[in-house]
Amino acid sequence: MAYFDHNATTPIAPDVLAALVPVLSESYGNASSIHQHGQRAKQLLETARRQLAARLGCSPKEIVFTSGGTESNNLALAGSYRHIITSSLEHPAVAQPLARHPNLTVLQPNADGLITPAALQAALRPETGLVSIMHANNELGTLQPIAELAALAHDAGALFHSDGVQVPGRLPLNLNALGVDLYSLSGHKMYAPKGIGALYVRPGVELQPQLFGGRHESGRRAGTENIPGIVALGAAAARPLSSLTALRDRLESGLLAAVPDSIVNCAAAPRLPNTTNIRFAGLEGEALVIGLDLRGFSVSSGAACSSGAVEPSPALLAIGLTREQAKSCIRFSLGESNTPYEVDSLIAAVAASVAHLRKLSPTYV
Amino acid sequence: MSNGLIAVAMSGGVDSSAVAALLKKEGQPIVGMTMQLWNQRRLPELSTETSSGRCCSIDDVYDARYVSQFLGIPYYVVNFEDQFEQHVVRPFVDDYLNGRTPIPCTLCNNFIKFETFLEMASGIGAEKIATGHYARVSFDEPTGRYQLRRAVDATKDQTYFLLGLTQAQLSKTLFPLGHMLKTETRELAREAGLPVAEKQDSQEICFVPNGDYAAFIAAYAAEQGIALPEAGGDIVSQAGEVLGRHAGFHNYTVGQRRGLGVAAPEPLYVIATEPASNRVTVGSPADLLTTRLSIRDMNWISIAAPSDPIRAQVRIRNRHIPAPATLTLKDGLVEVEFDQPQRAVTPGQGAAVYDGDLVLGGGWIA
Numbered sequence: 092m093a094y095f096d097h098n099a100t101t102p103i104a105p106d107v108l109a110a111l112v113p114v115l116s117e118s119y120g121n122a123s124s125i126h127q128h129g130q131r132a133k134q135l136l137e138t139a140r141r142q143l144a145a146r147l148g149c150s151p152k153e154i155v156f157t158s159g160g161t162e163s164n165n166l167a168l169a170g171s172y173r174h175i176i177t178s179s180l181e182h183p184a185v186a187q188p189l190a191r192h193p194n195l196t197v198l199q200p201n202a203d204g205l206i207t208p209a210a211l212q213a214a215l216r217p218e219t220g221l222v223s224i225m226h227a228n229n230e231l232g233t234l235q236p237i238a239e240l241a242a243l244a245h246d247a248g249a250l251f252h253s254d255g256v257q258v259p260g261r262l263p264l265n266l267n268a269l270g271v272d273l274y275s276l277s278g279h280k281m282y283a284p285k286g287i288g289a290l291y292v293r294p295g296v297e298l299q300p301q302l303f304g305g306r307h308e309s310g311r312r313a314g315t316e317n318i319p320g321i322v323a324l325g326a327a328a329a330r331p332l333s334s335l336t337a338l339r340d341r342l343e344s345g346l347l348a349a350v351p352d353s354i355v356n357c358a359a360a361p362r363l364p365n366t367t368n369i370r371f372a373g374l375e376g377e378a379l380v381i382g383l384d385l386r387g388f389s390v391s392s393g394a395a396c397s398s399g400a401v402e403p404s405p406a407l408l409a410i411g412l413t414r415e416q417a418k419s420c421i422r423f424s425l426g427e428s429n430t431p432y433e434v435d436s437l438i439a440a441v442a443a444s445v446a447h448l449r450k451l452s453p454t455y456v
Numbered sequence: 457m458s459n460g461l462i463a464v465a466m467s468g469g470v471d472s473s474a475v476a477a478l479l480k481k482e483g484q485p486i487v488g489m490t491m492q493l494w495n496q497r498r499l500p501e502l503s504t505e506t507s508s509g510r511c512c513s514i515d516d517v518y519d520a521r522y523v524s525q526f527l528g529i530p531y532y533v534v535n536f537e538d539q540f541e542q543h544v545v546r547p548f549v550d551d552y553l554n555g556r557t558p559i560p561c562t563l564c565n566n567f568i569k570f571e572t573f574l575e576m577a578s579g580i581g582a583e584k585i586a587t588g589h590y591a592r593v594s595f596d597e598p599t600g601r602y603q604l605r606r607a608v609d610a611t612k613d614q615t616y617f618l619l620g621l622t623q624a625q626l627s628k629t630l631f632p633l634g635h636m637l638k639t640e641t642r643e644l645a646r647e648a649g650l651p652v653a654e655k656q657d658s659q660e661i662c663f664v665p666n667g668d669y670a671a672f673i674a675a676y677a678a679e680q681g682i683a684l685p686e687a688g689g690d691i692v693s694q695a696g697e698v699l700g701r702h703a704g705f706h707n708y709t710v711g712q713r714r715g716l717g718v719a720a721p722e723p724l725y726v727i728a729t730e731p732a733s734n735r736v737t738v739g740s741p742a743d744l745l746t747t748r749l750s751i752r753d754m755n756w757i758s759i760a761a762p763s764d765p766i767r768a769q770v771r772i773r774n775r776h777i778p779a780p781a782t783l784t785l786k787d788g789l790v791e792v793e794f795d796q797p798q799r800a801v802t803p804g805q806g807a808a809v810y811d812g813d814l815v816l817g818g819g820w821i822a
């Protein structure tokens with residue numbers, strides 16, 4: 092089985108697992124306790140916070156640990172703002188908390204999948220309190236010009252949040268240089284387990300807590316700290332980044348050469364080094380995903396709904412594709428365990444599957 | 457890719473689960489698939505407390521997934537919502553609004569289960585599909601045709617809903633339950649330890665909660681901006697005498713007795729709904745009887761289209777006992793002359809033509 096769906100989730104890296112397991116069995120203290128068990132837990136908590144801060148280019152006290160990307164986004168967006176600007180590319184964990192806001196502007200990307208500074212500039216108003224634009228899109232891999240967008244928001248007196256869950260495991264980051272006020276990340280997109288995440292909060296930004304209880308995380312997030320998860324996230328943050336650009340480019344150029352009528356979505360935009368989203372004209376992506384799965388390759392298409400069926404991806408519709416076109420797109424997202432051999436096998440399997448599907452398709456000529 | 461893979465259409469019910477268990481026991485390579493056909497969160501005004509037995513409820517997907525896990529087979533949910541709306545839901549509503557009484561299950565079989573699903577199954581590398589329908593299919597060497605026969609369990613026979621199947625579709629279809637009684641299916645499910653062995657059968661039209669199709673049509677029309685017919689019109693006798701008022705002709709079905717709101721010395725039944733004049737015609741039980749009907753879009757299954765008149769039995773509703781008749785092809789239609797008058801021949805419903813167990817073909821009552 093070859094796994095090419097790392098934007099959905101990553102496996103736990105072996106060195107992360109090695110850091111995690113002893114904490115589960117031995118370091119069971121509560122970080123709020125006075126005794127040595129508690130002190131050990133507190134040390135692990137703060138070591139992980141420093142590790143993560145070093146990766147993010149921020150100060151440890153600017154990090155709030157959460158249960159994951161969804162909680163980070165909900166926490167970041169909970170303040171009361173008179174006007175909020177977001178984009179149509181956002182993950183539901185941003186789109187849904189904002190959907191109820193009575194005064195919301197949703198920016199559309201250009202055909203390259205980018206929210207341009209000009210588009211944001213035109214939408215900013217004196218009463219705009221918050222701008223939330225995701226850093227890297229999970230479906231397309233497109234990277235938004237966050238530094239420019241954040242600067243524009245600040246010029247207008249607004250805070251800037253970015254959902255960055257796809258980024259820290261793939262690209263170097265410096266949040267201070269990026270200039271964001273709030274930044275969400277998730278452990279399981281960067282080789283740590285599910286159930287752990289973090290929110291970067293620039294000093295002076297008031298958070299509105301969503302969980303009420305003890306004064307954990309400086310009163311910003313109640314609940315006994317998930318020390319095993321936090322240790323794993325710290326260990327994941329301390330790992331060197333592996334470059335996936337060459338492998339992704341091998342896959343992308345290999346697929347374009349082997350499969351006629353295939354188009355890379357948003358190829359002109361800056362993209363994550365591990366992601367390529369390709370439209371194979373004239374077929375159902377769902378059938379391709381299942382066919383590839385039965386041959387041992389895990390890829391994805393669209394957004395899963397509650398039943399497990401696939402809906403056309405909102406991001407693909409946002410860049411101007413029709414429903415039919417969006418349904419014929421496949422996302423390949425690589426990870427550090429993928430090999431050139433796996434990539435070449437995948438190219439051959441996709442080429443065979445696409446040819447088979449197009450032969451059956453009444454619409455593909 | 458010759459691997460003999462069979463895609464089993466799994467609804468989460470006992471029948472399709474038993475099919476998967478049966479094929480798995482035979483050692484066939486199978487993959488389970490559930491069709492997501494309708495989003496139950498659409499038209500929220502129709503939502504009911506009990507979602508089980510309705511199409512694509514999360515509970516049913518849960519059950520199908522559980523059975524697949526239990527059997528250790530790969531399982532996928534496939535999204536056919538767009539196709540289902542285009543080929544089943546929209547025509548269902550349009551038919552009612554045009555004074556016909558549609559049978560969505562047949563449309564679903566024709567366009568979704570044995571078309572879209574078959575394409576998906578072929579696309580993922582399966583060579584055949586298997587469903588939990590009670591019907592039998594076999595290849596007849598002398599005629600070179602795939603033949604469709606009624607199920608061994610006459611009370612469960614579903615051939616009426618399969619009257620649109622083509623030779624190409626039948627050549628790739630397995631109905632493993634066609635030789636079994638429903639009681640045997642349940643027994644098989646129990647013996648296999650399937651978690652759905654005691655689950656109740658679903659009954660009504662799957663996307664219409666509680667069988668209230670008038671409420672569904674109203675909600676769907678509102679969502680789609682389709683103009684409903686005038687809310688009121690005359691209920692008339694066959695002589696044209698006004699007997700009362702109706703609440704929109706699309707709320708009435710031929711043969712319907714209840715809910716007319718007309719006081720009369722003898723029971724009255726709906727004889728016809730007439731969109732053009734916005735009238736509902738009612739009459740006595742005798743007025744419902746007819747000896748003739750025409751079948752349009754006739755699909756010949758087990759035999760080639762006959763050039764001479766044939767004797768056969770024709771079924772005009774799922775529960776109707778096929779009635780002896782003489783069939784004549786004329787101007788692209790099949791003219792049916794019953795030996796005995798039949799009750800409530802309803803335009804828009806299917807007409808299935810049998811020779812004993814053999815399904816000769818079927819089409820739509822014109």
